[in-house]
Structure formats: C-alpha cells, structure tokens
Amino acid sequence: MKISAYFMVFLLALGCAKTPAVVSDVSVIPIQTPLTASAGDVISIGFEVNGEGDLYLILENSLGTSVIRGDREKDELWFTLPTQFTQRAGFCSWILTNGKKESLSGKIEISSLERPVHMETYLGPRSIYAGTTDYAMLVNIPTDKFDNPVREGTAVTIKRQILTENEAFETTTKDLISWKRLFAVKKSGRMLVTSRAPGSSTKELTVDIYPSQASNFELLSKRNHEYADGNQIIVFETSVIKDVYGNTISDGTLVTFQITNKHGVKLRTEGTTINGVSVAQMLHPDNEENWTVEAYVTGSAKSEAISIEFKPAIKDFDLQFSEDGRTILVGPILSFMDQLNPDGIAVELKISNEKDEELAVKRNASVNGFTEFELSEEQFSADVYQLEITIAGITKKQSLELYEK
Amino acid sequence: MKSKWNKNIYRSLLILSFLGINAMIIYGISSAWAYLNSGADKSSILHIQGDIEENYLPEVQWEELENPGRPIEAQTLKEIQNDYLRSWYVRNIALSTNDPYGIADYCTDSMRIKIERVLDLNKQQNTSVKQTTLAHHPSLDFYSADGSLVVFTDRHVETYKEIWQNEQLLLKKKDTSSYKVLMLLEDGFWRIRHMVEIEEPTKKDSTTSKKNSSQFEISKIKGLNYYPGKGAWDMFGIKFNKEVIANNFAQIRTMGLNSIRVFVPYEAFGKASIPEENLAKLRALLDLAHTERLKVLVTLFDFYGDYDIMDWTLTQRHAGTIVKALKDHPALLGWDLKNEPDLDFDSRGKERVLAWLKEMGKQVKKWDPSHPVTIGWSSPEAASLSGEVVDFVSFHYYQDPNDFLTKYGALKGRVGDTPILLGEYGYSSYSGIWNAFLGSERNQADYYREMQQYLNDEGIPFLFWTLYDFDEIPNSVVGRLPWRKQRQKYFGAITTDGREKPSYRHLDQSSKK
Numbered sequence: 001m002k003i004s005a006y007f008m009v010f011l012l013a014l015g016c017a018k019t020p021a022v023v024s025d026v027s028v029i030p031i032q033t034p035l036t037a038s039a040g041d042v043i044s045i046g047f048e049v050n051g052e053g054d055l056y057l058i059l060e061n062s063l064g065t066s067v068i069r070g071d072r073e074k075d076e077l078w079f080t081l082p083t084q085f086t087q088r089a090g091f092c093s094w095i096l097t098n099g100k101k102e103s104l105s106g107k108i109e110i111s112s113l114e115r116p117v118h119m120e121t122y123l124g125p126r127s128i129y130a131g132t133t134d135y136a137m138l139v140n141i142p143t144d145k146f147d148n149p150v151r152e153g154t155a156v157t158i159k160r161q162i163l164t165e166n167e168a169f170e171t172t173t174k175d176l177i178s179w180k181r182l183f184a185v186k187k188s189g190r191m192l193v194t195s196r197a198p199g200s201s202t203k204e205l206t207v208d209i210y211p212s213q214a215s216n217f218e219l220l221s222k223r224n225h226e227y228a229d230g231n232q233i234i235v236f237e238t239s240v241i242k243d244v245y246g247n248t249i250s251d252g253t254l255v256t257f258q259i260t261n262k263h264g265v266k267l268r269t270e271g272t273t274i275n276g277v278s279v280a281q282m283l284h285p286d287n288e289e290n291w292t293v294e295a296y297v298t299g300s301a302k303s304e305a306i307s308i309e310f311k312p313a314i315k316d317f318d319l320q321f322s323e324d325g326r327t328i329l330v331g332p333i334l335s336f337m338d339q340l341n342p343d344g345i346a347v348e349l350k351i352s353n354e355k356d357e358e359l360a361v362k363r364n365a366s367v368n369g370f371t372e373f374e375l376s377e378e379q380f381s382a383d384v385y386q387l388e389i390t391i392a393g394i395t396k397k398q399s400l401e402l403y404e405k
Numbered sequence: 406m407k408s409k410w411n412k413n414i415y416r417s418l419l420i421l422s423f424l425g426i427n428a429m430i431i432y433g434i435s436s437a438w439a440y441l442n443s444g445a446d447k448s449s450i451l452h453i454q455g456d457i458e459e460n461y462l463p464e465v466q467w468e469e470l471e472n473p474g475r476p477i478e479a480q481t482l483k484e485i486q487n488d489y490l491r492s493w494y495v496r497n498i499a500l501s502t503n504d505p506y507g508i509a510d511y512c513t514d515s516m517r518i519k520i521e522r523v524l525d526l527n528k529q530q531n532t533s534v535k536q537t538t539l540a541h542h543p544s545l546d547f548y549s550a551d552g553s554l555v556v557f558t559d560r561h562v563e564t565y566k567e568i569w570q571n572e573q574l575l576l577k578k579k580d581t582s583s584y585k586v587l588m589l590l591e592d593g594f595w596r597i598r599h600m601v602e603i604e605e606p607t608k609k610d611s612t613t614s615k616k617n618s619s620q621f622e623i624s625k626i627k628g629l630n631y632y633p634g635k636g637a638w639d640m641f642g643i644k645f646n647k648e649v650i651a652n653n654f655a656q657i658r659t660m661g662l663n664s665i666r667v668f669v670p671y672e673a674f675g676k677a678s679i680p681e682e683n684l685a686k687l688r689a690l691l692d693l694a695h696t697e698r699l700k701v702l703v704t705l706f707d708f709y710g711d712y713d714i715m716d717w718t719l720t721q722r723h724a725g726t727i728v729k730a731l732k733d734h735p736a737l738l739g740w741d742l743k744n745e746p747d748l749d750f751d752s753r754g755k756e757r758v759l760a761w762l763k764e765m766g767k768q769v770k771k772w773d774p775s776h777p778v779t780i781g782w783s784s785p786e787a788a789s790l791s792g793e794v795v796d797f798v799s800f801h802y803y804q805d806p807n808d809f810l811t812k813y814g815a816l817k818g819r820v821g822d823t824p825i826l827l828g829e830y831g832y833s834s835y836s837g838i839w840n841a842f843l844g845s846e847r848n849q850a851d852y853y854r855e856m857q858q859y860l861n862d863e864g865i866p867f868l869f870w871t872l873y874d875f876d877e878i879p880n881s882v883v884g885r886l887p888w889r890k891q892r893q894k895y896f897g898a899i900t901t902d903g904r905e906k907p908s909y910r911h912l913d914q915s916s917k918k
Binding site for chain 2: 056058061062063064065066067068069082083084088089090091095097099101109122124125135136137139141147148149175176177179181
C-alpha cells in the first residue's frame with residue numbers, strides 16, 4: 001500500500017519535472033512565455049495545447065486581477081495581454097488554468113521606459129529663513145509615458161537660482177523618487193528651483209527666503225518740545241532692524257514700545273515695521289516726568305533703554321472768586337511761552353475744612369485757558385475752607401470763607 | 406331640527422379641516438427644517454470624525470522607520486497605516502463588485518484611473534475577484550520634510566484571493582508579494598500615487614514549525630465539555646463566577662477527569678478588539694483549571710458563522726489576541742478552531758468554510774506552534790475533512806451507540822495515524838410532553854454505560870456533554886422550538902438541584918483504574 005503510494009508520488013514528480021504539464025485531460029506545452037518586457041510592449045503568451053477544454057489566463061499585477069481568454073488556432077493557444085497589464089511596470093504574474101486547478105504559471109518583469117516624460121515635483125516648505133540651517137526639500141517623481149516611476153538610478157538634475165547665482169545638483173532616483181535638501185543662504189530673497197531629467201522638465205518653483213530673526217537695534221525719539229503739556233505727541237522710532245546676516249527684517253514685524261514713568265507705571269504702544277523701521281506714538285504727559293523707554297521684537301531682539309525728561313509746561317495761573325465765594329474761576333492758565341495752555345489740561349480742586357479733613361475733590365479740564373468750579377450751598381455750608389488747586393504739578397493754596405445767603 | 410343637524414355638520418367639518426390644515430403646515434415646516442439640517446456636517450467635511458468600527462485589520466508590523474527624509478511622528482504613521490489599509494479595503498471591495506466606490510478617497514486620480522480600467526475589463530469579462538490581505542510588513546524608505554509625501558516598501562504581503570468568472574470559481578490562491586508604495590497627503594487623506602510590485606525579498610526563514618511537542622498526550626484525554634449549570638453559553642458575561650467554576654473544577658477532578666473543553670463566543674467576547682477584562686476572565690478560568698490539574702481545550706469562534714473573505718482579518722485579530730495571550734499558559738491543552746463548522750456548509754458554502762478554517766489553522770499555528778490545533782466536527786463523517794490543518798481529529802457523536810465502533814473504525818481508516826478525540830457525545834434525560842415521556846435518566850445511564858464501555862475498550866479519548874443540567878438555554882443555541890430547548894436542558898449527569906443522576910456512576914472515572 002505504502003510502496004504504491006510512493007510510486008504514485010514519484011510518477012507525479014516526474015510529470016511535473018517534464019513538460020507537458022497536465023491540466024486535467026488537456027496537456028499544455030509553453031511556446032512563448034516571456035520573462036521580461038518593457039512597458040507598452042505587446043506581450044503574447046503562447047501554448048501548444050493537446051485536447052479540448054476551456055483554458056483561462058489569470059493575470060495579476062499591483063492594480064488588480066483579471067481573467068482573459070486566448071485565441072485557439074489548431075494546437076496553439078495564444079493570449080495577448082491587455083494594456084492594463086502591459087503598460088504597468090512591475091511584476092505581472094500569469095496563471096493558466098482550466099477552472100479546476102492551476103497548471104502553468106509565470107511572472108513577467110515589466111520595466112518602465114528609460115526615458116522619463118513627466119516629472120512631478122513636490123517642494124516644501126515654501127518659505128524658509130535665511131541662514132545656514134533652514135532648508136526646503138525638493139522631491140521629484142519622474143515617470144514614463146505610461147505613468148510608471150522610472151527605473152532606479154535615473155539621473156535628475158536639480159537647478160536653483162538665488163539672486164544672480166546659479167547652482168546645479170545631480171541626483172539619481174531611488175525608491176521611486178529623487179530628492180534634495182535645498183539649504184537657505186544668508187541673504188534673503190527668492191530661490192527659484194527647477195529639475196530636469198533627459199526628456200522632461202518641470203516648471204519653475206519658488207521658495208521665499210525670509211530674513212532670519214531680528215537682532216538688537218536702536219531706539220530714537222522725536223518731539224516738538226520737552227514740556228509735559230498733555231497735548232503734543234512724542235514719536236518713537238527704531239533704527240532699521242536687521243537679522244544677524246544683515247537682512248532687513250520682514251515688513252509687518254511687530255515692535256512693542258514700553259515706557260516706564262517715574263512712579264514705575266508702565267505704558268505700552270506698538271508699531272509694525274516697514275522697511276525695518278517701526279514707528280509708534282504717545283501723548284505727552286501732563287506732569288513733570290522722567291520716562292524710560294525700551295522697544296522689543298518679542299522673543300528675539302530689543303533696544304537699549306532711553307531716558308526722556310519732560311519739564312512742567314505750566315508756569316503760573318490765577319484764582320478769582322465770585323462775590324459770594326461760591327464760584328472759583330481758575331485761569332488764565334499760562335504755559336511755557338506765557339500762552340494760554342491748550343484745552344484739556346486737568347485741574348484738581350481739593351477742599352478741606354479747618355481741621356485739615358478732606359471734604360471733596362473736584363476735577364475739571366481747561367477750556368481756552370480757564371476752568372470754573374461751583375461750590376454749592378447744599379454741599380458746603382457757611383464755614384471756612386481750605387482750597388488746594390493743582391495744575392500740572394503746581395499747587396496753590398487758598399483759604400475761603402463762605403456765608404449763608 | 407334638520408337645519409340644526411346641518412349646522413353641526415358644517416361646524417365639525419370646519420373645525421376638522423382647520424385642524425387638518427394646521428397639521429399639514431406643521432408637518433411641512435418640520436420636514437423642510439429636517440431636510441435643511443441633514444447632510445454634511447462640519448466634522449464630515451473636515452474628515453475629523455472617528456471611525457465607528459474597524460472593518461479591515463490585517464496584521465501590520467512596521468520593520469524600519471529610520472529614513473533619510475525626516476523622523477516620522479507616531480500619529481502620522483498611524484494615519485498613513487490606516488489610509489493604506491483602507492486603500493486595500495476599498496480596492497478589495499471594488500475588485501469583488503467591479504464598482505470603483507471609495508477608490509477616489511485612497512488613490513490619486515492617475516492611480517484611480519488605472520484601477521478603473523482594470524475594473525472595466527473585469528466587468529466586460531464578468532470577472533470578480535474576492536481578496537483580502539492578511540499580513541503587511543512595511544518599512545519606511547522616505548518621509549518628506551513638509552510631511553506630505555511618504556515612500557515605503559511593504560514586504561511579504563500575504564494575500565488570499567478567489568477568482569470568479571460567470572459565477573464560477575476559477576481559482577483560489579494564497580501568495581505573498583512585495584510593493585513599493587508612494588503616498589501623498591491630499592486634503593486630509595493619504596492617497597496612493599504609485600504602487601509597484603517588486604521582487605519578493607528572500608525572507609529570513611523563521612518558520613517555527615517545530616513539531617508540536619504537545620506536552621499532553623491526546624490519547625489520555627478524559628473529560629467533558631464545560632459550562633457552569635447556571636449561565637450556559639454565557640460563561641464570560643456578567644454571570645462569570647470564579648467560586649462556582651472553582652467548585653465545579655474540584656468536582657471534575659474528583660471524578661477522575663483531566664480535561665475540559667470550553668467555548669469562547671466570537672461576538673460576546675469582543676470580536677476583533679477584545680477587551681482586557683474578557684481575556685482576564687478566560688485566563689482566570691485557565692488558572693482555576695490549573696490548580697485542579699485540568700487541561701483546557703479552548704474552542705474559538707462560538708456563534709460565529711460568516712467566514713466571508715472580507716471578515717478574515719477581523720476573525721484573525723480575534724483569534725490572534727486570544728492565542729497570543731494564552732499560548733504559554735500551563736493549563737492550555739490546545740485550540741479547537743470552531744465548533745461544528747460543517748453545520749454551516751449549507752448556508753455558507755463548503756469551500757468558503759474550509760478555506761477560512763485552513764487559513765485560520767495556519768495562523769493559529771504561526772502564533773502558537775507548540776499547542777495542537779483541532780476542529781470540532783459535528784459527525785464522524787465530516788471529521789476527515791480537516792486535512793493537514795489539524796494536529797488531531799475531533800468529532801462529535803450523538804447517533805446510535807450501536808453504530809459507534811463501525812463509524813469510528815471508518816474514520817480511523819480515513820485519517821490514518823492522526824490521533825482522534827471524541828469531542829462531544831451525550832444523551833438527554835429529558836422526559837416530557839415533547840418526547841412523549843419516553844426519555845429517562847435510566848436511558849441516559851444505559852447510553853453512557855454502553856459508550857464508556859466502547860471508549861474504554863478502544864482507548865478512545867473523550868469529552869462528554871456534559872456535567873450539569875442547564876436551567877436556561879439561549880435561543881441562539883438550538884433556536885426557539887421548545888422540544889429542542891427542553892431536550893438541551895437535560896444532558897447533564899448532575900441535575901440543576903445538585904443530585905447525581907444514575908449516569909454519573911458511569912462517568913465517574915475515579916473508581917476505575
């Protein structure tokens with residue numbers, strides 16, 4: 001029993017080793033079974049067939065699987081592969097079967113055409129910083145006319161132009177692509193990139209090389225006069241802010257100006273750069289002041305601190321009382337040239353009783369160099385009061401006696 | 406009088422028509438409102454909605470992530486893997502239906518057109534291809550600096566496919582291939598731009614096919630199919646009770662038995678992604694068995710019945726999780742791939758079931774080469790279908806005991822040297838209206854006396870069905886019909902109130918040598 005089984009196996013093995021292969025009752029001898037081809041070639045597979053029976057050719061590649069029927073002429077059966085399979089580079093497997101079992105099979109290595117026709121390029125990131133560390137990466141996918149990636153080792157030339165300089169790099173394809181890191185230069189500007197393989201070129205691609213981070217800069221200030229009149233505007237201006245490589249930083253960079261006054265209070269204003277210069281403005285204080293001003297590009301650069309002194313703008317003012325003493329006219333408030341001080345300066349009136357207890361504080365803004373305070377009967381009965389009037393840091397004291405009407 | 410009637414009729418008609426028109430207006434407004442609120446919401450426009458259910462889970466092992474472009478982020482790698490697998494999934498479906506639905510989401514236009522040309526050809530020829538990949542071993546070749554292009558080589562892609570033409574199966578085959586794949590990130594999807602089949606690299610032959618040194622000899626198996634008396638067929642649900650199981654196992658041990666067979670339900674246990682708590686229950690069961698020196702034959706895929714090629718990767722993840730978790734457990738006897746799969750031949754097709762079993766067997770042996778694999782065929786006639794998949798043949802016998810030895814002999818002749826296990830046999834002591842009060846515990850005892858005699862004489866390993874009567878039978882087991890359900894309740898050797906039936910004596914091995 002066992003010996004006969006071995007014998008059968010031996011016979012079978014013999015049958016496999018030698019053609020013709022047996023597909024049930026049909027015997028098949030391959031006539032033409034190519035092992036290699038170029039994409040787009042006409043590929044035919046032929047067999048000599050003895051006996052009747054339907055034979056199918058199953059085709060497989062990386063897209064999918066199909067079944068085709070052949071043309072039978074007497075003893076010969078020929079299959080012509082459809083373009084879905086002949087134009088696709090890579091392996092294409094075929095299996096001849098009669099629907100019951102596999103009889104013959106093979107693999108055709110279809111290589112892509114040598115000449116690339118199309119080239120896809122992927123470039124990114126599209127904006128980089130000037131300097132020596134940042135880069136953009138260019139990836140090329142050259143393909144033949146059937147959109148197969150070209151064979152490994154195809155030469156692709158990458159060219160780039162920065163300012164007036166041209167550079168070329170030779171790359172070769174590997175893993176379906178060729179690629180190159182394109183490092184920035186120290187000067188900001190544009191980098192134009194293109195790549196070329198024999199037979200195909202790409203369009204021009206652009207990478208913007210932006211100035212790198214700002215470096216420290218100087219701060220200047222401009223004002224019409226040095227008096228704290230609460231009316232004029234002081235202008236802060238930076239020097240042209242540049243990166244470490246001397247490129248003027250990008251327009252629109254935000255610069256923060258920070259002012260610290262003599263009480264330690266911080267004021268802030270901001271400006272964006274144009275051509276590297278940022279300008280910001282601030283109203284003059286209305287008291288004598290000493291400002292310390294610094295400017296920042298947050299996270300990267302700052303200026304030296306500058307000190308700005310403001311002198312008191314008000315030299316003197318008068319007080320006039322109405323007959324009943326309940327209307328106080330302050331003014332004329334005179335400024336540094338004995339002119340009427342511009343409108344809007346703050347006038348403060350502090351009213352205390354004789355025991356020096358503060359009763360009320362009234363504030364007004366000047367109009368045409370004057371301002372007026374009313375002391376109503378309801379609030380201030382007949383008594384003696386101490387008045388303290390302060391304008392721009394100058395204080396005048398006056399005693400006032402009020403009567404019943 | 407009459408005019409009053411008429412008036413009332415007009416009134417009611419007016420009121421009813423008023424109500425009717427209002428109802429129609431409200432209905433119209435609400436359906437217009439519902440229509441305007443349906444359709445694409447923001448999350449679906451932006452592709453940010455999570456996946457409801459994983460439907461394609463072949464094994465994926467990244468081998469190499471080092472690449473000259475830029476280091477890859479774990480999150481991106483996961484996205485690439487998901488989209489790559491989905492590209493296979495939509496392509497598998499497209500090849501089987503010849504409808505390119507979904508291809509555009511996972512392939513760039515130029516790739517999609519090429520696939521559609523193949524689909525057109527197949528449509529003309531009335532060809533359809535059912536295929537699934539089972540394992541992928543990608544390694545990263547290149548990831549671009551701006552994170553929008555990736556090249557990887559997917560090696561040893563295991564594919565199973567069936568090629569059909571005019572509703573007729575031409576060929577089924579399993580092969581491995583390797584591909585170079587280039588994917589691009591386009592509007593939130595990683596899409597395949599190029600995919601070239603390359604030469605299959607010679608695999609480091611790690612076939613760990615050391616012959617099963619099955620520590621436990623099949624021929625020595627004496628045991629039973631185990632479910633606790635309460636909660637049969639729902640062992641790993643909320644009724645899981647360690648104490649009950651421990652007591653039961655102690656009793657099984659005192660009966661002189663050494664093995665049990667348990668069932669892992671596919672859906673209830675967690676399908677493709679098994680929660681750790683379920684695995685812990687199964688592990689606990691094996692631990693308890695180990696303390697009583699019992700061996701456990703784990704039957705997978707209970708209540709599973711699809712076998713569709715599209716389902717293969719999911720079932721393999723299910724089995725893989727269990728097998729990998731328990732393969733080193735000392736109480737493990739082996740793996741029963743499926744209980745009575747031959748009963749699904751009629752509804753699912755014999756070829757389909759057998760192909761699934763064959764592949765599943767291979768995978769289980771790959772994950773756990775040291776434990777034997779079997780299939781619990783429902784009859785001795787079906788048991789010889791196992792072929793090379795199984796390490797020992799297992800069959801169930803609920804027919805006339807008089808024919809047992811003949812049928813066993815015939816099976817033995819067909820399977821040769823492969824050990825044979827009688828995986829299930831038993832007799833219901835049910836006596837009631839549905840069998841005209843013809844059954845009895847005496848009949849059951851007679852059955853077991855006869856069967857045990859044969860088994861003893863021939864030295865056939867056995868697992869009987871079962872120790873305990875069950876108080877409840879779920880519909881999914883034998884259906885709703887009361888004559889089936891009632892019968893199923895009384896297969897035990899111990900009643901629900903703990904009394905030993907006469908058959909117990911014959912099953913108790915401790916008295917025998």
